[in-house]
Amino acid sequence: xxxxxxxxxxxxxxxxxxxxxxxxxxxxxxxxxxxxxxxxxxxxxxxxxxxxxxxxxxxxxxxxxxxxxxxxxxxxxxxxxxxxxxxxxxxxxxxxxxxxxxxxxxxxxxxxxxxxxxxxxxxxxxxxxxxxxxxxxxxxxxxxxxxxxxxxxxxxxxxxxxxxxxxxx
Amino acid sequence: xxxxxxxxxxxxxxxxxxxxxxxxxxxxxxxxxxxxxxxxxxxxxxxxxxxxxxxxxxxxxxxxxxxxxxxxxxxxxxxxxxxxxxxxxxxxxxxxxxxxxxxxxxxxxxxxxxxxxxxxxxxxxxxxxxxxxxxxxxxxxxxxxxxxxxxxxxxxxxxxxxxxxxxxxxxxxxxxxxxxxxxxxxxxxxxxxxxxxxxxxxxxxxxxxxxxxxxxxxxxxxxxxxxxxxxxxxxxxxxxxxxxxxxxxxxxxxxxxxxxxxxxxxxxxxxxxxxxxxxxxxxxxxxxxxxxxxxxxxxxxxxxxxxxxxxxxxxxxxxxxxxxxxxxxxx
Numbered sequence: 001x002x003x004x005x006x007x008x009x010x011x012x013x014x015x016x017x018x019x020x021x022x023x024x025x026x027x028x029x030x031x032x033x034x035x036x037x038x039x040x041x042x043x044x045x046x047x048x049x050x051x052x053x054x055x056x057x058x059x060x061x062x063x064x065x066x067x068x069x070x071x072x073x074x075x076x077x078x079x080x081x082x083x084x085x086x087x088x089x090x091x092x093x094x095x096x097x098x099x100x101x102x103x104x105x106x107x108x109x110x111x112x113x114x115x116x117x118x119x120x121x122x123x124x125x126x127x128x129x130x131x132x133x134x135x136x137x138x139x140x141x142x143x144x145x146x147x148x149x150x151x152x153x154x155x156x157x158x159x160x161x162x163x164x165x166x167x168x169x
Numbered sequence: 170x171x172x173x174x175x176x177x178x179x180x181x182x183x184x185x186x187x188x189x190x191x192x193x194x195x196x197x198x199x200x201x202x203x204x205x206x207x208x209x210x211x212x213x214x215x216x217x218x219x220x221x222x223x224x225x226x227x228x229x230x231x232x233x234x235x236x237x238x239x240x241x242x243x244x245x246x247x248x249x250x251x252x253x254x255x256x257x258x259x260x261x262x263x264x265x266x267x268x269x270x271x272x273x274x275x276x277x278x279x280x281x282x283x284x285x286x287x288x289x290x291x292x293x294x295x296x297x298x299x300x301x302x303x304x305x306x307x308x309x310x311x312x313x314x315x316x317x318x319x320x321x322x323x324x325x326x327x328x329x330x331x332x333x334x335x336x337x338x339x340x341x342x343x344x345x346x347x348x349x350x351x352x353x354x355x356x357x358x359x360x361x362x363x364x365x366x367x368x369x370x371x372x373x374x375x376x377x378x379x380x381x382x383x384x385x386x387x388x389x390x391x392x393x394x395x396x397x398x399x400x401x402x403x404x405x406x407x408x409x410x411x412x413x414x415x416x417x418x419x420x421x422x423x424x425x426x427x428x429x430x431x432x433x434x435x436x437x438x439x440x441x442x443x444x445x446x447x448x449x450x451x452x453x454x455x456x457x458x459x460x461x462x463x464x465x466x467x468x469x470x471x472x473x474x475x476x477x478x479x480x481x482x483x484x485x486x487x488x489x490x491x492x493x494x495x496x497x498x499x500x
Contacts, residue, residue: 060208062208063208063209063212063220063221063222063483064220064221068222068486068487068490069490070490070494071490072184072483072486072487072488072490072491073205073222073483073484073487075201076201076204077204077205077208078204078208079207079208079210079211080208080211081211086216109221110220112217113215113216113217113219113220114215114216114217115216
């Protein structure tokens with residue numbers, strides 16, 4: 001457990017990286033999008049630190065998952081909410097843990113059903129080095145090699161903490 | 170081994186695998202359905218009103234009875250889930266109903282459909298099909314005789330919940346031809362299950378079914394008494410063909426006694442919702458000014474109906490998938 005980093009420290013570092021990224025790209029009107037559930041917490045924290053006046057939305061990617069054929073719908077699906085126009089927007093897409101990349105693939109597909117963004121920047125708290133798709137975070141809190149059979153989980157919203165759990169499938 | 174509809178429609182984990190009736194379904198399951206429908210409602214507001222959930226699946230709309238609204242909203246729901254849709258309108262006039270059903274079933278099975286949406290004039294038809302087609306096919310009841318119309322009930326529940334928040338303190342009146350109405354039956358069951366404390370049915374004695382008490386409702390024969398202070402008024406369509414059977418004196422007499430007009434609506438709470446499953450008969454059960462008025466959510470019901478049917482279809486497909494896996498593991 002002691003190997004897991006503190007979320008607050010990662011968030012401060014990510015906020016710094018994100019500011020630099022926005023400056024370098026001359027993005028003045030980003031929109032923040034968090035992926036349910038952990039990604040929304042991280043998005044809210046970064047949004048408050050970096051651009052509190054920017055619009056903020058949430059995605060529940062349940063309708064876009066690639067494993068409906070195996071698992072069906074999860075028991076709880078929340079409405080996605082993007083209270084801004086996606087067309088020509090610079091989207092900051094935020095999730096907690098980048099694992100296989102399948103969630104991000106689903107989120108990108110969902111995002112494009114709302115419109116054609118000018119750009120998408122991927123921000124994740126952790127990358128656990130288990131990617132199955134060519135998807136990498138542009139801004140990353142930390143990379144982490146997990147012991148076999150373990151998963152890392154973000155609990156929150158207050159306090160935000162990382163914990164190790166046994167993988168269920 | 171004939172399973173009762175409410176056992177037949179759940180898999181071993183208690184998930185929906187067919188949707189035949191509200192009867193026997195838990196409050197949790199109905200709430201999950203409404204929550205899922207809320208998410209699908211949001212999909213209907215996007216630039217691309219489509220999600221890839223049922224890509225590669227085939228949904229068969231099998232309608233033995235005419236319907237425009239129900240069939241088209243089921244069709245739209247399936248298409249917004251990216252399923253392929255087949256519409257079969259089958260007239261029951263020429264052959265006896267048992268033979269027609271059997272023949273049709275065999276043809277449908279051969280088409281390898283993943284889901285049947287069934288409307289039939291006979292009570293129990295969807296149940297009959299769910300019991301006899303191959304077990305992987307989800308059957309959705311789109312109205313069977315006088316028995317049930319569960320997706321209509323759930324879209325009515327979604328309408329009430331979106332406009333009133335919950336069911337805890339509501340008075341809901343269902344008005345009109347209760348006797349012949351599958352919508353009324355399904356609505357009474359759904360309201361009860363979701364915890365509505367005051368369900369009223371308002372109808373002439375001739376248009377009330379026997380055993381109405383079992384639904385836990387209050388019965389009124391006088392509209393002007395029954396409507397007092399209700400939060401929601403659900404009007405039912407008066408099926409004009411019932412006039413001939415002598416159950417009703419005349420259309421104008423029915424309208425005078427049971428029509429929802431500006432005057433009778435004023436007896437309900439000032440912001441009471443006006444609902445109707447459609448098609449409406451203006452000047453028969455509802456005044457035009459009321460149907461088109463500020464309290465009417467009749468057209469919203471149609472929009473909500475698409476989201477509810479998307480939720481039902483994806484949940485039933487989930488239940489079938491899980492059941493298939495459970496069966497494979499057991500073998």
